[in-house]
Amino acid sequence: MNKKRLKELIKVNLRYANPQQTMQQRDKGKSGKKLTRSLYRQYIYSGLIFLLIYGVVLIFFDFSAMPGTFTYYVALFGVIAFSQGISAIYNVFFESADLPNFLPLPFFQAEVFISKIMVVVLAMLPLVLPVLLVFILTALRAKVFPPLAIVLGLVAFGLFLSIIFSLCSFIVFGLTKTQLFKKHRQLVTSLLLIIAAGTAVIGVMTMNQQADATASGNDRRPIVFLLTFFYSLTQPEQINGWLSWIGLLILTVFLLVIFSKLFLPKLTEQLLASTQTVKKTTKKRRKKQNLHQLLRHYNTQLINNASLLMQMFSNSVMLPVIFTLSFGVSGNYDFNQLSLNFLGVTFLGGVALATITTNQTSLVANAISLDQQNFLFVRSLPLLLGEYLKEKFLFVIQIQGTLIVLITIIIGTVFSFPVVHIFSLSLGGLLGTYLASLYYFNRDYRLLCLDWTEVSQLFSRGAGNLGLVFNMFGSVLVSALILTFYTLGVYFAPLITNGVASVIVVLIVGVWLLHYKSVWEKVWI
C-alpha cells in the first residue's frame, strides 16, 4: 500500500464527506493542504466539544462501581455512533457514486476502500470520544495502573469502534445487496436513513431518562453483553477480565473477517451496479394534461430523491419532533382539561411551531433552486414566470402544510390536548407555515443558486448555518416569551387578552400578506 496515494485518496474523500464545510472554507480562500487541515480541525473541534460537554458530567461518576450506568453510557454513545455510521457509510460509499472515476486510475481497490473506511471512522469518531473517556475513567477508578488503564482504554475503544463499524457495514452493504434495494432504491434508501435518524432519536430520549436516573445516584440494570467491556477494564488481571478480552477480540476479528470475506470481494461490483443502474423508464403518455398537471408532475419528479428529502425533512422536522418526544415522554404533561379560553394560545403555539419547522432548509426555501438549469430554460419559454412560480409554491406549500398538520397532531396527542385544541394548533400551524413560506420562497428567489452540486450548499445561503441556529433559537425564545405572556393574560383576563391578540394577529397577517403581494407582483411582470 502506497502511503502517498492513500493520503491523497483520504484528502479527496474528506472533501466529499464534508461538502458544506469544504465550500465554506474555499470561500475563505483555503485550498490544498490548508483546506485539508481545516477539515481535520473541524473533526477535532467537534470531538473536543462533545468530549467537553459529556466529559464534565462523566468525570464525576465512579463507573467502576456502577456497571449498569457504564453499560448504558456505552450503549447510548454506541447508538449515536451507529446512527452516524450508517448514514456516513451510505453517503461515502453509495451516494458519492464516485467509484467509476477511480477505476481507470492506477489505484489499488484496497487503497480506495481503506480511504473511504477511514473517512467513515473519522465521521463517527467525534461522537464516540466520550466512550474513550468512560473507558479510561472506569479503568482508573478501578485502581488499574494508570499507564495500563490508558492503554486498555484505547484498545477497548478501538475494538468498540470496529464492532460498530462492522455492524453498520453489514446493514448498509447487506441491504444494498438485496433485490428490494435494486428494485426500490429510493424507498430502501429512505428507510435506511430514517432508521439511522430514528436510532439517534431513541438514543437522545434514553440519554434524557438515563440522566434523571443517574442523578438520583441509583445504578441501572446493566446491559449484559456490554459488561464484557466493563470487566476487561476493571479486572484486567483476573480471569473475568481475561475472558472478556478474549471474547471481545474473537467478536471483533469474527466481524471483520465476515466483512472482508463476505462484502469486500464483491464491493466493487456492488458499488458499480448501484451507480450504473440507469434504468430505461418508459411512462405511459397521459392524455389531455394541462399545464397545471404537467408542472405538478414535474415538481413531483424534482423532489423524488430520498437523500434530498431526508436532508430537508431531518433539518426542519426532526428537531421539533425530538424536542416534543423527549419532553413528552420524560415528563408527565396532561392538558386534557385545558379551557376553551386558551384556544388562542394553542393557535399561536401552532404559528410558533411553524416558524421553527419552516426554515432555510425546508422544501419551500429551496424549491426554485432545485430546478437548477431548468429554471433558466423555463424563463426562455413563452410561459408566464409568475404562473410557473405560483404552481411551484402551491405544490410545496401543500407538502409543508401536510407536515405541520402531522406534527401538530403528534404534539397535541403526546401532550393530551383536547381535540378542539389540536384543531386550533393545526390551524395556527397552517397559517404560520403559509406566512413563513411566503418569506422563504421569496428568499430562495432572491438568493437563487442554480449551479449547486450538493443540496446542502443551498442550506447555507444567506446567513449560513450560524444564521439557521440563531433563527431557530430566536424563534423558540420569542415564541416562548409571547406564549408565556399570552397565557398569563388569558389566565387573568381572558376576554380582553384574546380580543387584543386577535386584532394584533389580524393586523400582522394583513400587513404580511400585502407586503408579499407587492413583492411578487414585481416578479410576475
Added chain:
Amino acid sequence: MIELKKVSKVYGKKRALDQLDVNIKEGEIFGFLGHNGAGKSTTIKSLVSIIEPTSGQILVDGQELKTHRQEIKQKIGYVPDTPDLFLQLSAEEYWDLLGAAFELSDELKQERVEQLTALFELTAQRYDTISSLSHGMRQKVIVIGALLSDPDIWILDEPMQGLDPQAAYDLKQLMQEHARKGKTVIFSTHDLATAQQLCDKLAILKKGQLIYNGTLTELMSQYPEKSLEDIYLSMAGRQGLLKAGEADE
C-alpha cells in the same frame, strides 16, 4: 501493441459489443468511428477498466488486462466523454490526486502542470473548483490530468466536445505530437473531419459490430468518387435516406 480479441459486452438482451477484433500498434493514432450507441464508448470504457467485457480478451503489450490491470493502468492516460469528474475538487487538487495515482514526484508533476496549464491557458483557474468551470475548461483540466504521466497510451472518448476552436486545435496538435514520440493515441468520435485529420487507422462500428478496420487511405481508395461522409453514411448510416438524397440530385 493493443489487441482486442473477440471482445463482447452484453447488457441484458442488448449486445453493445459483438466479437470485436482490433489491433492497435505503437505510435498510431487510432480512431473509433460510429453513430450514437454504436459501441465506441463501450470499447473505450473496456480498455480503461471501467467496464468488464462479457467475453473476449484485451491484451496490452502481450499482457492480459484482466490479470495485469495495475501495470496496464499505469501506462494509460484517459479522457472520459464527460468532464464532470471530481467536481468538488479544485483543478490543482485533481492533478495532485493523479500525481499520486501515477506515483509522480512532486517536482515532475509541478513542472508538467506548469507547462500544460500555460499551453491550455488555465493557469488562472487552477485553484477553482472543477464544478465552477465551464464545460470546455473542465475538459482542459481532464486533458491536463491525463497527460501528467506522459502515458504510453492516451485514450480519449469524444475529446473535442465543448472545446473552443483554439483548444481543439491545440489538443489535435498534442495528440499528433504524442504519437510522433512513438506513443499510442486512441480516441472515439463521430466527427468525420476530426477522424480524417488525425487517424492513421480507424475502426467503424455499427450497433456493436465492426464494419471497417483499416487505414483511411485504403477506405477512400475503395470509393474514389465519394467523399468520406458519403462512404461513412453508406456504411453506417440510414442507406435508404442517402439513396433518396442522391436521387434528388
